[in-house]
Each structure stands twice: as C-alpha cells, then as structure tokens.
Amino acid sequence: MDQIPEQALDWFRAGKGAALATVVETWGSAPRRVGAMLAVSGEGELVGSVSGGCVEGAVITEAFEVLEEGGSRILTYGVSDDDAFAVGLACGGTIRILLEPVGLENGLPEDHLAALCEARAERRPVAHVIDTQTWERRLEGFETHEEKFRADRSAFLEDGTTFVAIHNPPLRMMVVGAVHIAQALLPMARIAGYDPVIIDPRPAFAAENRFPGERILEDYPDEVLTREGIDTRTALVLLTHDPKIDDPALVLGLRSDAFYIGALGSTRTHAKRVKRLEGQGFSEAEIGRIHAPVGLDIGAAGPAEIAVSIMGEITRVLRKGA
Secondary structure, eight states: OOOHHHHHHHHHHTTSOEEEEEEEEEESSOSSOTTOEEEEETTSOEEEOSSOTHHHHHHHHHHHHHHHHOOOEEEEEEOOGGGHHHHTOGGGOEEEEEEEEBTSTTSBOHHHHHHHHHHHHTTOOEEEEEETTTOOEEEEOGGGSHHHHHHTOOEEOTTSSEEEEEEOOOEEEEEEOOSHHHHHHHHHHHHTTEEEEEEOSOTTTSOGGGSTTSEEEOSOHHHHHHHHOOOTTEEEEEOOOOHHHHHHHHHHHHTSOOSEEEEOSOHHHHHHHHHHHHHTTOOHHHHTTEESSOSOOSOOOSHHHHHHHHHHHHHHHHHHOO
16 A cells, blocks of 8 residues: 555654645646545655646646645646656646645644554554535545445535545455465466465465465464454455365354355355354355355356456456445
8 A cells, every 4th residue: 555644744753844746636637547646745755646748847846835824725736738748747737636734734644644544554554534615525435436446436516516535445355265266366366456365274285486476474374364454455265165274264254244255165165164154053145145156147268267257356346336
C-alpha cells in the first residue's frame, strides 16, 4: 500500500508542514485516476503523483500557498490537444484536485489524518469524506459506501459537493494447496494486484522450486490463517481436495469477512463438504458463501485454464458482489 497519507502525517509531526493533494474529478484522458494522491512537505519533499509534467509543479506552488495561508481549495487544470502531451494530460484531459493543508484552519485536522492512517495500518477499509463547501470531514466504513469500496472508486456524491476518497487495504489471496493450479494462479493473482500467499503443510508440495519468488508457508492453514488474519480484502482459495487440510481453513473462512471463498472439487465432493460443515453447525446461508466447484464455468481444461476461471470469478465477486 502507498504510504502517502502516512508520510504527510510524519512530515507534519516533524514540524515541516504538509499538504495532501487528491484527484477528485477527471475528464478526457487524464493520466491518473480519481483518488490518486500527492503529499508535499513545507520543505519541498514529494511523495505520490496526481498527474505529470507542469501540473505537478503548479500543485506544489499552490501547496506552498495553502501552507502559508491555510484553507483547503479545489484546483482545476486543463489543456488543449495541441500541447497536451507536453504537460502529461494526454488528449486534452482535464483534472480537478483537492488540496488540503494538514493541521491548519479549514484544512485536514491532525487527529483526522491520524485516524485515517490508523485504519489503513489495521487493514480496515475507510473513506475520507469531505464537504467541499463547508470543509467538514468525517471517516466512514465499508457499509456506508459498499459499491465504491468494491470498485475501488473515489467520487463525488450526487450532491456534487461531497467527495468520498476510498482507502482500501491491499488485496490478498490465501491459496491453500501448493498444487499445479496454484502454480498458474499465483502469477495471475500478482499481475492482478494481489499479494498472494501459498499455504501447504506438505514439504514436497510447498517447495521453493515450485513457486520461485513467492511467499510459501509450510504449515497447516488454520494456524496460518489465525496468525495472518482474514479480512474484507482477502480471497481464500482451497485447492488440496483433502478435508484434513481444507476443512479447518473453511471453518475460519466462513467465520471471517473474506470477500471470496472458493473450494476445488466436483459437485459430489462439495455435497460431502456441505454435510461436514452442517455437522459443525454452519447454516445453509453461511455455507452458500463457498464458491464450489471453484471458478467460472468456462469449460476450463488443465491447470492454467482453471486458474483463469478462478481469477475471473474472484474479480467478479470483488467488483459486483457474491
């Protein structure tokens, strides 16, 4: 996860002063999406980006002004097609940027920024909500802006003045079973922006040469998942076919806020799995959270295609819900 708000807080507490710039609207082919951030210290240090070319320079100049004068402001930058590429706003793009000085009048209060950073550190989805007319601010959770959190989409509300900046924890994928499908799935997950972990207590499977460069935890999944935690940004994928390994992980997954739980196995295998879970007291609705057989029904044949189907299903659930 980027550390832009955290760096701004550190600069402020070090007495350097800090301002946060956030892209709040774009038109055309602006180079950064809504929600992109840039932090500027009073000594000219930078982290993050809101655009490119001279736009960054203009934002920095404005940041120095708000650090002197106080007060948040909305900046608007546009460029004609003729000189668009020279400043990084391709194809005549236009952007609006919210600029907030930390700890100054009508700026971003230190305690608000600290609470935002705390939520991010704890992997809690949090929205920084600001009324751009009154400059009142509040933090809100996943349940208030579920659609925006699922889409990772910061945006103005329908009133046109209240901006919601979405701060999601990084995506994680816990893959139980270091099998052939996992060998294809982990690189796909990493490309799609996940931090994948492979979990398998069997040394012959959980071998570095089978998963070069990946994080491999040679332990039983219930112990790993208890230690690592499962939250709303975690996908849990079970691939071993072995109830001794999969079932304890499923129990923890069903008791967690994981946004996706998938388990490999035929319809018949899953029916047996359901009976075992019912025997442990899980309801039909709780068991219904499990995607089994795992993956979209695309007629996949072979580990790579099954991995594609799993990645597609996880993406669908992440963005559209179960």
